[in-house]
Amino acid sequence: AQSVSQHNHHVILSEAASLELGCNYSYGGTVNLFWYVQYPGQHLQLLLKYFSGDPLVKGIKGFEAEFIKSKFSFNLRKPSVQWSDTAEYFCAVRDDKIIFGKGTRLHILP
Amino acid sequence: DVKVTQSSRYLVKRTGEKVFLECVQDMDHENMFWYRQDPGLGLRLIYFSYDVKMKEKGDIPEGYSVSREKKERFSLILESASTNQTSMYLCATFRTLTEQYFGPGTRLTVT
Numbered sequence: 001a002q003s004v005s006q007h008n009h010h011v012i013l014s015e016a017a018s019l020e021l022g023c024n025y026s027y028g029g030t031v032n033l034f035w036y037v038q039y040p041g042q043h044l045q046l047l048l049k050y051f052s053g054d055p056l057v058k059g060i061k062g063f064e065a066e067f068i069k070s071k072f073s074f075n076l077r078k079p080s081v082q083w084s085d086t087a088e089y090f091c092a093v094r095d096d097k098i099i100f101g102k103g104t105r106l107h108i109l110p
Numbered sequence: 111d112v113k114v115t116q117s118s119r120y121l122v123k124r125t126g127e128k129v130f131l132e133c134v135q136d137m138d139h140e141n142m143f144w145y146r147q148d149p150g151l152g153l154r155l156i157y158f159s160y161d162v163k164m165k166e167k168g169d170i171p172e173g174y175s176v177s178r179e180k181k182e183r184f185s186l187i188l189e190s191a192s193t194n195q196t197s198m199y200l201c202a203t204f205r206t207l208t209e210q211y212f213g214p215g216t217r218l219t220v221t
Contacts, residue, residue, distance in 0.1 A: 006152075009150070034210070043200070043212055043213070043214045043215055044200070044212045046210075090152060090153065092153075092210075094210075097143070097155060097158055097166075097168070098143065098155070098202075098204075098210055099155070100145070100152045100153040100154075100155075101152055102150065102151055102152035103150075103152045103153075
């Protein structure tokens with residue numbers, strides 16, 4: 001069965017640092033890929049998605065992700081983080097159902 | 111605007127009670143999902159449904175059942191609530207080739 005692994009459970013960065021959160025899924029074929037964010041006390045929001053086409057996907061709030069098919073990866077990046085990016089981030093993959101990773105807690109120091 | 115609503119934001123129940131969590135969507139989507147979210151475990155799929163009266167087990171269906179009598183409504187049922195079912199429950203929906211939309215969640219505490 002399809003699975004998703006997020007490499008980091010907890011990441012702490014200073015403001016203006018660059019961010020990369022890893023995400024790998026277990027097997028290929030046609031997959032749709034997502035990153036969601038959950039700010040403290042709020043519900044899940046979609047950051048970005050990949051269905052097909054350009055493997056570099058731009059999302060909201062300056063986030064982007066790159067789909068690398070050969071590596072089964074969909075890493076999330078942001079060149080310069082802000083304190084307001086403190087949240088939990090979930091990678092997800094969909095084939096016949098949507099499978100989520102366990103999440104990465106990102107803490108940005110002001 | 112897309113809407114997924116859940117019947118309660120917070121719920122406290124006693125061990126052994128039967129619990130109903132309701133989810134309603136107004137987007138005419140075929141697919142509906144129930145997840146539970148626990149710290150360090152992410153979102154785990156309990157049940158999902160592709161169509162009315164259809165249901166499929168997710169990764170952790172034990173102790174739960176579901177009902178989908180109408181397209182817009184997907185109910186999660188805890189037949190006999192237990193303390194290990196204390197969690198945040200999230201309902202979600204999507205139509206093919208769209209992103210998934212989440213409800214606000216129900217935080218269930220079983221005492």
